[in-house]
Amino acid sequence: MDRRISLITLGVADLARSRRFYEKMGWKASGPTSEDVVFFQAGGMILALWGRDSLAADAGLSDKGGFGGIALAQNVASPAAVDAVLAEAEEAGGRVLKPGHEAFWGGYTGHFADPDGHPWEIAWNPGFTILADGSVKLPD
Amino acid sequence: MDRRISLITLGVADLARSRRFYEKMGWKASGPTSEDVVFFQAGGMILALWGRDSLAADAGLSDKGGFGGIALAQNVASPAAVDAVLAEAEEAGGRVLKPGHEAFWGGYTGHFADPDGHPWEIAWNPGFTILADGSVKLPD
Numbered sequence: 001m002d003r004r005i006s007l008i009t010l011g012v013a014d015l016a017r018s019r020r021f022y023e024k025m026g027w028k029a030s031g032p033t034s035e036d037v038v039f040f041q042a043g044g045m046i047l048a049l050w051g052r053d054s055l056a057a058d059a060g061l062s063d064k065g066g067f068g069g070i071a072l073a074q075n076v077a078s079p080a081a082v083d084a085v086l087a088e089a090e091e092a093g094g095r096v097l098k099p100g101h102e103a104f105w106g107g108y109t110g111h112f113a114d115p116d117g118h119p120w121e122i123a124w125n126p127g128f129t130i131l132a133d134g135s136v137k138l139p140d
Numbered sequence: 141m142d143r144r145i146s147l148i149t150l151g152v153a154d155l156a157r158s159r160r161f162y163e164k165m166g167w168k169a170s171g172p173t174s175e176d177v178v179f180f181q182a183g184g185m186i187l188a189l190w191g192r193d194s195l196a197a198d199a200g201l202s203d204k205g206g207f208g209g210i211a212l213a214q215n216v217a218s219p220a221a222v223d224a225v226l227a228e229a230e231e232a233g234g235r236v237l238k239p240g241h242e243a244f245w246g247g248y249t250g251h252f253a254d255p256d257g258h259p260w261e262i263a264w265n266p267g268f269t270i271l272a273d274g275s276v277k278l279p280d
Binding site for chain 2: 001002003004005006007008009010011012025026027028030031032039040041042043044045046047052055056058059060061062063064065066067068069070071072073074075076085088089097098111113116117118119121123127128130131133134135136137138139140
């Protein structure tokens with residue numbers, strides 16, 4: 001298996017509502033986006049939105065609802081940028097799960113949930129380098 | 141909000157078991173990996189493993205267990221590569237959720253679950269371009 005991820009798909013209850021939320025947050029739908037599925041280019045990978053029932057059935061999984069033990073994160077360049085993205089998420093119809101605060105690992109972090117409750121951590125981590133193209137590199 | 145994802149964190153029940161699974165699949169731990177958390181460089185982003193309880197608490201979410209409506213996917217260069225990765229996952233201690241088959245969207249796809257049940261789709265999609273660095277681009 002190669003060491004890369006091509007797509008992350010978020011299962012959603014109302015595709016139009018979720019698309020509006022991500023578009024308000026600045027994401028741009030492209031590719032084979034349709035009434036059934038939305039694709040956003042995210043650096044060298046793709047973030048997709050699809051019906052949660054379809055996603056579970058496609059993977060052959062049953063779905064009890066709720067959190068499933070996967071969280072997405074975006075690293076930003078400063079603590080102020082963390083607070084700015086959390087405020088943007090609230091204004092776009094998301095929910096702030098944890099406001100910005102100093103993290104136990106030495107940075108500054110906060111969480112929001114998208115309209116389906118999918119968690120995003122927005123973090124400033126002085127130990128992780130953000131390259132000019134937005135990609136993030138672990139220290140060697 | 142920038143249009144990129146820095147990290148995906150998978151909540152796990154047994155960090156050592158999950159780390160062994162991903163290492164058998166060819167992933168390489170690096171960065172501030174410890175007994176509590178594992179980081180894998182994944183192209184321009186990071187795949188992390190962390191205790192599922194910690195992940196839920198960190199995001200301020202309750203966790204009923206099971207699938208949470210998020211699936212990861214890796215696009216590969218051929219139908220044969222789909223079958224090869226699924227076989228590798230089974231040998232490494234994963235579970236094939238759906239063997240390789242022709243997809244309704246015109247490609248070839250299958251799913252496996254990692255030791256915690258997190259779903260990975262392995263897909264050959266003739267409509268998505270895989271660049272030399274492994275990144276994937278939506279058509280314009």
